[in-house]
Amino acid sequence: MTITDTTRVATRILRFDRVQRAAHWANAALFGVLMFTAIPLYFGSLFGVVLARHVVEMIHLWSGLALPLPIIVSLLGPWGRQMRRDVRRINYWTRYEIHWLRTLGKSRLEADKFNPGQKLNAIFIGAAIIVMLATGAMLQWFRFFPVPWRQGATFVHDTFSYVIFAVVIGHVFMALTHPGSLRSMFTGWVSEKWAATQAAGWLKEKRLAEDSPDVRCTPRGDRR
Amino acid sequence: MAPLTHEATESEPVKRTAVGRRTILGLSALGALGIAFGSSVQNFFGSAFGSGLGGLLPGGDRFRIYSITGTYPKIADRDYRLKVSGLVERPKTFTLADLKALPVTSFTKPFQCVTGWRVPNVAWEGVRLSDILDTVGVRPEAVALTFESYDRLDTESLTIDQAHLPDVIVAYRMLGAPVTTEHGGPVRLYVAQMFGYKSLKWLSAIRVVNAVRAGFWEQNGYPVNGWLDGSTGPTNPDPRLD
Numbered sequence: 001m002t003i004t005d006t007t008r009v010a011t012r013i014l015r016f017d018r019v020q021r022a023a024h025w026a027n028a029a030l031f032g033v034l035m036f037t038a039i040p041l042y043f044g045s046l047f048g049v050v051l052a053r054h055v056v057e058m059i060h061l062w063s064g065l066a067l068p069l070p071i072i073v074s075l076l077g078p079w080g081r082q083m084r085r086d087v088r089r090i091n092y093w094t095r096y097e098i099h100w101l102r103t104l105g106k107s108r109l110e111a112d113k114f115n116p117g118q119k120l121n122a123i124f125i126g127a128a129i130i131v132m133l134a135t136g137a138m139l140q141w142f143r144f145f146p147v148p149w150r151q152g153a154t155f156v157h158d159t160f161s162y163v164i165f166a167v168v169i170g171h172v173f174m175a176l177t178h179p180g181s182l183r184s185m186f187t188g189w190v191s192e193k194w195a196a197t198q199a200a201g202w203l204k205e206k207r208l209a210e211d212s213p214d215v216r217c218t219p220r221g222d223r224r
Numbered sequence: 225m226a227p228l229t230h231e232a233t234e235s236e237p238v239k240r241t242a243v244g245r246r247t248i249l250g251l252s253a254l255g256a257l258g259i260a261f262g263s264s265v266q267n268f269f270g271s272a273f274g275s276g277l278g279g280l281l282p283g284g285d286r287f288r289i290y291s292i293t294g295t296y297p298k299i300a301d302r303d304y305r306l307k308v309s310g311l312v313e314r315p316k317t318f319t320l321a322d323l324k325a326l327p328v329t330s331f332t333k334p335f336q337c338v339t340g341w342r343v344p345n346v347a348w349e350g351v352r353l354s355d356i357l358d359t360v361g362v363r364p365e366a367v368a369l370t371f372e373s374y375d376r377l378d379t380e381s382l383t384i385d386q387a388h389l390p391d392v393i394v395a396y397r398m399l400g401a402p403v404t405t406e407h408g409g410p411v412r413l414y415v416a417q418m419f420g421y422k423s424l425k426w427l428s429a430i431r432v433v434n435a436v437r438a439g440f441w442e443q444n445g446y447p448v449n450g451w452l453d454g455s456t457g458p459t460n461p462d463p464r465l466d
Contacts (some may be wrong), residue, residue, distance in 0.1 A: 041288070053291060091244030098241065123244045135255065142339045143445075147454060150340025152262030156255050166339035 011192045013206065015113070015184040017082045023074035024185055027125075031168060033063045034132075038161060064136045066130050090119045110201035113204070121171055127162050132157060239286050244357035272420055288341055289406045290442060291382075296405045297374035303411045305393070313361030320396065320410055326351045326359065331416075336452055337349070338419035347429045348414050350395035356430070368436040371413060374426035380413065380439040381448065382422070383458055384432075391416035394427060417460065419450040 016024070037060040040053070074083045089112060100109040109115070114122070138145050138153035141190040145153070175182040180194040195203040306318040314339040316322075330349035352367075362384065369387050371380040386392065396403055396412045403409030407424025409461045415422040420442040436458075442448045 042286075050297035091242050094240055095242040097280070105331050119244070120247075123247045123250070126244070127248040127374075130248065130252050134252075135259065138259070139339055146451065147336070147338075147340070147452070148263040149259050150265065150338075151342055152259040152340075154340040155262030155266060156258035159258065178441040 012189045013192060013203075014188050015190045015196055018188070018189045019074050019079045020083050022189060023028045023070040023083065027067075030063050030067050031125075031164075032136070034060060035066070035161075035165065035168065037063070038087060042158070042161075047132035059206060061136075062132065067133055071126070071129070086113065089113055090122045093119070110204065113199050113202040115198070117174075121167060124167055125184065126164075128160055128167075131160050135160070263342075266342070268371060274315040284343075286335065286341065287335070287343055287407070291406075291425075292377045293373065293375045295375075298405055299374055299377075299410060299426065301402075301410050301445060305425060307429040308360050308409060308432075309429070311363040311366040311434065312357075312432050313363060316360050316361075318356070323351050323356075323394060323396060323411065326355050329355075329390075330397070331391065332376070333391065333416045335420055335423070338421055338446060338450060346398065348395050348416075349397035350393040350414070352390065353382075353392045353394055353413075354390070356394060357384075357387060357432075360430055360432075365434055366432045367434050368432075369434050370422045370431045370437055371427060371439070372431070373424055374428045378424055378426075378440045379437075380422055381436050382415065382426040383436060385459065386415075389417065417452055419446075419452060421446055422428075422450050424452050437454075 009022050037056050040056055041060060074080050077088065093116065096107070096109055096110065097116045097119070101120065105117070112119075135153040135157040138150065139157060144201045175185070178198075180190060181198065184190045184194075190198075192203065195206075233333075270348070301320050304320045306323065307315075308318065309315040321408055328349060329352045330347070332345050332347050333342045334342055335346050368384060369382050371382075373379070381394055392413075392415050393412060394413050396409075398404075398407055398409075398412075403412055408423075408427070411427050413424045413427050414424075424439075436448060438448055449456050449460075451457075451460045453460065
């Protein structure tokens with residue numbers, strides 16, 4: 001098989017490598033546990049007797065402390081090349097992307113590997129981890145902080161958790177209504193057709209880089 | 225090395241903005257501002273518009289229900305007893321009706337947890353602790369009080385002087401209704417000038433003793449004298465009165 005356009009049949013492209021998928025699902029699991037345990041902790045009086053509230057608290061605390069680990073571990077280390085590249089992608093925006101977001105997706109855009117909405121989701125989750133970890137730590141080790149700060153930290157922790165619930169529910173909704181994208185978070189791969197419609201700019205970039213064998217992957221090749 | 229980064233594959237340079245970094249820094253700064261000024265904002269809304277609108281802000285006007293044992297002791301009103309004993313002239317066990325027969329004290333004051341959350345404008349009603357102490361007659365050698373809870377685990381302490389503060393009450397009404405089970409009903413302590421952990425729930429017994437004995441939370445590192453302004457001496461020269 002030669003690497004030419006005519007042989008590109010049923011080509012698939014690697015969107016997420018193993019490290020990224022592991023990081024995503026570990027992060028998702030921690031968010032899930034934190035959100036699930038947050039409900040009885042916050043609405044305790046509605047739930048009546050929450051048996052073993054202390055256990056729920058401990059699960060929430062330890063999951064919270066572990067929260068930055070998936071991202072840190074996947075970014076640092078020799079296995080994190082793809083992860084680091086995608087962080088750069090998510091960080092840097094062209095003016096077309098900013099415009100796309102300002103017009104709520106109405107302007108035409110050859111999307112990058114992640115569209116601006118997906119980038120914003122990732123960025124928000126990054127910020128949320130920092131803010132929730134900082135305020136959560138203040139609530140746990142409150143003795144080191146003046147009382148108004150504790151109250152402020154409670155306020156921020158609660159406010160952010162409202163937004164997190166909204167963003168995560170939106171994220172899950174988008175995943176469930178976009179099976180091609182969702183599948184790539186399980187298997188790593190997207191079809192070229194998916195890329196052409198969902199990430200045209202990224203596909204173009206891949207084709208430009210086609211000379212290099214390790215960016216073009218066929219079902220047999222399975223290289224990244 | 226494959227030129228995979230977005231920048232490297234562009235045929236001509238495109239100006240890019242670090243939206244991610246800016247957003248994360250911005251949201252973190254917002255979080256820091258919220259920590260620094262969130263309490264002022266909440267207090268402003270709470271005092272300016274009453275607890276109703278203050279309660280719309282996340283974290284405001286909301287009790288977090290804590291229980292040491294993981295369950296709430298359920299005590300029927302007719303079974304409720306408050307045993308007052310120790311260094312007193314006339315030890316007495318009060319029923320709920322006995323407590324209600326004593327002079328009623330009511331006021332609206334906030335509930336402030338040591339961990340940071342705060343509920344403004346809570347309506348309290350009950351008997352001044354000093355009225356109960358007058359009923360039983362405190363002996364001169366008494367120094368402090370020990371409080372016990374129906375949960376059989378929580379204990380608290382106050383000095384005799386603290387117990388005589390006019391806003392220390394044995395409360396049987398809270399938030400305009402009988403004190404609910406999760407709030408420590410039918411009868412709980414409320415120490416207005418100290419953090420919430422001093423306001424023991426499901427009050428079952430008061431013993432008048434000759435020395436301060438650290439309660440449950442104090443044995444776990446909380447100050448024995450948990451004044452709201454952060455001072456930890458037995459007396460508070462400048463109490464924060466809300």
